[in-house]
Amino acid sequence: MPWWWWPVGFLTAGVAAAELGMGVSEELSWLPYAITGLVVVAGLLWLGRLRVAVRGSELLVDDARLPVRFVTDAIPLDVNGRRELLGVSADPMAFVVVRPWVAGAVQIVLDDPDDPTPYWVVSSRRPQRLASALLAAAGRE
Template identity: 30%
Template sequence: MSSPSAKSPANTVLYSERLTPSIWIWLIAAGLASACILVFMPISVFAGITGAVIAAIILAVLLILSTPAIRVTPDSLQVGRAQIERRFIGRVEGFRGDDATLQRGPALNATAYMCIRGWISPVVRIEITDPADRTPYWLTSTRHPEKLVQALTEGR
């Protein structure tokens, strides 16, 4: 008899990544929050500092809550809010540099599902073969396209 805490093979996570903001996004958020000091300084120094602290908290919460995750299990793929069974995944390709820019721009199909973050350049294109789904492919940002492609193509 297995223990309740033992993971079943279907729940095993093969790949997991959070598309967290890069350091320069946090610096921009800190700069915007600091600008509140200038906005509220004519009222008082206390109002300026309070406004900056509140703006910093709001920006941090929004950045954290809007961070999507990529999760691959033996049975499914989840990218942000979207989830699909792996049996409906076709060809998987990773792109970096100019090729990634091409995939996010001129080569992009308008009906594709996109989970793109501007602070993460590499992307992975995941073909969807479900006949009931009109989405031709998913395009997602990832810091590790080779690892994501490997997780999705191994064991097929």
């Protein structure tokens, strides 16, 4: 996630804690700050938790798994390519996992006769590296 979410989150937590702390005794005045601070840390860590990896013969995207034997191509996308692919030319059957704060992505073209999904679009900070790893695991490089 963007670095600036952390200061904004803590500023918001501070304001909320100040409001909540108005009715708290002096001995416990630190408690609203501790609680809202922990909530912000947990929330921001949860938002940035998505992991994308090629392990063995599978692509793992959070809890989704794709056997690489169905991958026919992996195309790295820059921000403009991602915008075009997810815009007017988007296929409604595509599997999409994108994070708006990540500029790059990979289009993973599939050939699975039992699955109507034509491709996956996955955000990646290193789209070239992910595409190369996918093609190598699929034996297409």
